[in-house]
Amino acid sequence: MKKEQSAKAIRTRNDIIVHIVLAILAVIWTFPIFWVVMTSFRAEKGSYVSSFFPKSFTLDNYIKLFTDTTILNFPKMFLNTLIIAVFSCLLSTFFLLSAAYCLSRLRYKMRKPYMNMAMILGLFPGFMSMVAVYFILKAVGLTEGGMIRLALILCYSGGSALGFQIAKGFFDTTPMAIDEAAMIDGCTRWQIFTKITLPLSKPIVIYTILTSFIGPWVDFIFAKVICRANADQYTVAIGLWKMLEKEYIDNWYTCFAAGAVIISIPIALLFLKLQKYYVNGMSGAVKG
Amino acid sequence: MNKKRKRLLAAAMSAAFLLGATGCSAGGSTSGSGEKVRLMVWSPSEDQSKDSGEWLQTCCKNFAAQHPEWDITFVYGVADEATAAATVAQDPEASADVFMYANDNITVMTDAQALARFGGKYEEQIRSTNSDALLNSVTLDGSLYGIPYTTNTWYMYYDTSVYTAEDVKSLDTMLDKGAISFPFTNSWYLPSFYFGNGCTLFGDGTQEELGCDFGGDNAVEVTDYLIDLVHNPNFVVDADGAGMAGLRDGSLHALFSGSWDYGSVKEILGDNLGAAALPTYELNGAEKQMYAYAGSKAIGVNSHSEYMVPAVELAIYLGSAEAQELHYDLRSVIPCNTDLLAQENIAADPVVIAQNDTFDRTSILQPFVSAMGNVWDPVANMGKAIRDGSTNHENAAEQTMGMNNAMNSNGIG
Numbered sequence: 009m010k011k012e013q014s015a016k017a018i019r020t021r022n023d024i025i026v027h028i029v030l031a032i033l034a035v036i037w038t039f040p041i042f043w044v045v046m047t048s049f050r051a052e053k054g055s056y057v058s059s060f061f062p063k064s065f066t067l068d069n070y071i072k073l074f075t076d077t078t079i080l081n082f083p084k085m086f087l088n089t090l091i092i093a094v095f096s097c098l099l100s101t102f103f104l105l106s107a108a109y110c111l112s113r114l115r116y117k118m119r120k121p122y123m124n125m126a127m128i129l130g131l132f133p134g135f136m137s138m139v140a141v142y143f144i145l146k147a148v149g150l151t152e153g154g155m156i157r158l159a160l161i162l163c164y165s166g167g168s169a170l171g172f173q174i175a176k177g178f179f180d181t182t183p184m185a186i187d188e189a190a191m192i193d194g195c196t197r198w199q200i201f202t203k204i205t206l207p208l209s210k211p212i213v214i215y216t217i218l219t220s221f222i223g224p225w226v227d228f229i230f231a232k233v234i235c236r237a238n239a240d241q242y243t244v245a246i247g248l249w250k251m252l253e254k255e256y257i258d259n260w261y262t263c264f265a266a267g268a269v270i271i272s273i274p275i276a277l278l279f280l281k282l283q284k285y286y287v288n289g290m291s292g293a294v295k296g
Numbered sequence: 297m298n299k300k301r302k303r304l305l306a307a308a309m310s311a312a313f314l315l316g317a318t319g320c321s322a323g324g325s326t327s328g329s330g331e332k333v334r335l336m337v338w339s340p341s342e343d344q345s346k347d348s349g350e351w352l353q354t355c356c357k358n359f360a361a362q363h364p365e366w367d368i369t370f371v372y373g374v375a376d377e378a379t380a381a382a383t384v385a386q387d388p389e390a391s392a393d394v395f396m397y398a399n400d401n402i403t404v405m406t407d408a409q410a411l412a413r414f415g416g417k418y419e420e421q422i423r424s425t426n427s428d429a430l431l432n433s434v435t436l437d438g439s440l441y442g443i444p445y446t447t448n449t450w451y452m453y454y455d456t457s458v459y460t461a462e463d464v465k466s467l468d469t470m471l472d473k474g475a476i477s478f479p480f481t482n483s484w485y486l487p488s489f490y491f492g493n494g495c496t497l498f499g500d501g502t503q504e505e506l507g508c509d510f511g512g513d514n515a516v517e518v519t520d521y522l523i524d525l526v527h528n529p530n531f532v533v534d535a536d537g538a539g540m541a542g543l544r545d546g547s548l549h550a551l552f553s554g555s556w557d558y559g560s561v562k563e564i565l566g567d568n569l570g571a572a573a574l575p576t577y578e579l580n581g582a583e584k585q586m587y588a589y590a591g592s593k594a595i596g597v598n599s600h601s602e603y604m605v606p607a608v609e610l611a612i613y614l615g616s617a618e619a620q621e622l623h624y625d626l627r628s629v630i631p632c633n634t635d636l637l638a639q640e641n642i643a644a645d646p647v648v649i650a651q652n653d654t655f656d657r658t659s660i661l662q663p664f665v666s667a668m669g670n671v672w673d674p675v676a677n678m679g680k681a682i683r684d685g686s687t688n689h690e691n692a693a694e695q696t697m698g699m700n701n702a703m704n705s706n707g708i709g
Contacts, residue, residue, distance in 0.1 A: 055537030078345035237338045237373030258560045
């Protein structure tokens with residue numbers, strides 16, 4: 009009896025220690041986010057504060073961000089980025105999953121060489137080709153005015169098929185027998201892909217959608233090189249960067265924090281919305 | 297299902313195109329009967345913003361009205377003076393015909409062969425309305441590469457309720473009577489103390505082969521002074537906006553910055569706003585003058601411009617007294633045209649006085665030789681090391697020598 013109690017006490021004590029450690033880690037991890045959120049509601053201006061908690065709170069930073077558009081047009085940047093990210097996401101998800109499916113299911117002569125080539129190309133950072141990409145886009149007339157959006161969509165989605173490895177690995181775990189059964193029933197390759205492989209691979213589809221949305225959503229370097237002086241085509245990454253330049257920082261710093269909070273919303277929404285499929289898909293792959 | 301998805305994708309793609317097309321914005325075109333001219337003009341976004349009076353658009357309209365012989369279509373783009381050079385150099389052919397740049401970037405553009413030289417009557421016109429010091433800031437190997445429209449330097453803002461005009465002549469008096477901040481870890485500001493005691497960069501600023509002279513005994517004396525300065529309780533290192541925050545909460549009474557912070561300082565100090573050129577500091581009993589880096593902002597013309605004559609004429613107009621006066625009225629951009637500076641209302645503005653006094657008296661022209669790129673980091677690191685206490689009186693000589701060596705080396709060979 010006594011022994012049992014002490015075992016329980018030990019367990020309780022261990023739990024307490026573990027939870028305290030976890031709580032401390034959680035505070036450390038969420039601290040920067042918490043700080044940005046608080047700064048976005050800070051009423052005092054300027055980039056430097058002497059106290060951790062703002063002395064007074066306000067919504068003005070958010071209001072200014074969306075109404076004071078003559079110098080830094082945030083709503084427009086937000087819309088630009090959203091359009092670019094949504095279309096890049098659709099395109100690159102399609103490219104990537106298609107490439108992964110072909111490499112997983114089809115057998116043809118150049119399959120192995122292609123995979124090796126993709127692997128090697130993937131080792132180079134994408135921005136290495138930045139200047140070349142700029143001049144190619146310029147040659148086809150995509151670097152002026154509204155075509156910049158299309159140019160950026162192409163940039164972000166064009167190379168996505170090279171990142172097929174994870175999705176291919178996942179498709180490989182689906183037994184070939186299922187495909188064969190479908191084929192005997194008269195399915196085409198396309199139908200197998202859309203009606204069997206994709207529904208069985210929800211986690212990887214969700215993962216692909218998430219990563220291919222976040223890529224263009226947060227990218228700075230390509231947008232900067234391609235937008236150049238076209239201020240009406242700026243994306244939020246460029247806009248937020250501008251807010252920290254010496255001419256703007258004192259006035260725009262708290263708005264910068266507000267902007268940072270706002271751009272995290274679409275990603276958070278996307279993740280929350282897709283998370284349940286993610287977990288469901290992970291729990292069981294193929295059943296009967 | 298299949299078809300539907302395809303249609304959806306097609307619709308989505310065409311939507312993207314449409315959105316793209318409507319998002320396209322061309323500049324205003326002015327009706328005229330003459331030769332068709334398309335000029336692309338870049339400026340900082342404030343110059344085009346409605347809230348600050350659309351300086352660029354107004355000037356371009358005036359220019360078009362003065363030149364009925366051309367039917368000009370203006371295309372506006374946004375590039376501030378600091379980044380315009382890099383953007384132009386990236387691809388001169390697809391860049392603006394006329395743009396504004398900070399003079400320290402001049403070699404970036406001449407190396408890319410993107411900057412047109414001014415000659416003949418244009419050169420005479422520019423020379424007749426600008427001071428020699430200003431002209432030197434846009435002259436490279438004897439050729440004139442831009443039309444200066446404002447000086448670019450930093451000076452001192454102070455609280456007139458704490459300091460008198462006499463106090464602000466000496467840094468030590470200021471430290472006795474109030475608290476000040478200085479961007480100690482920023483290498484655009486810190487060398488001002490070293491220049492005061494005879495340190496030089498590239499001889500007169502153009503002799504690259506002479507290198508930096510920041511390592512002698514005179515430099516060590518300055519390092520020792522700076523170590524004491526940082527420990528002064530009335531001295532605050534201004535980094536990440538600490539100076540402005542101190543001014544705002546009243547704990548600081550002076551800060552060193554430039555015209556870009558005028559709006560914020562004015563809002564904080566109101567009628568107590570004072571501005572002055574750099575003070576002197578007392579080094580081993582002698583008064584030494586601080587010297588800021590100075591440069592200019594200028595209007596440049598792209599040497600790849602298809603319409604060279606209209607582009608040069610427009611640049612001349614944007615740099616003219618008329619345009620500078622409008623710039624000053626709308627955005628408080630401090631003019632540099634010598635005729636304009638003689639005008640009473642402008643000559644009496646304390647900020648104009650402070651900036652121009654700094655430019656004329658307490659500054660050195662920021663060298664734009666390419667070896668200048670090696671200078672920034674070692675100086676900033678010196679500032680940080682003194683602040684953190686890792687450079688102290690014991691190792692000041694050695695650390696100063698190390699800084700000088702680093703400034704004279706590109707870090708590779």
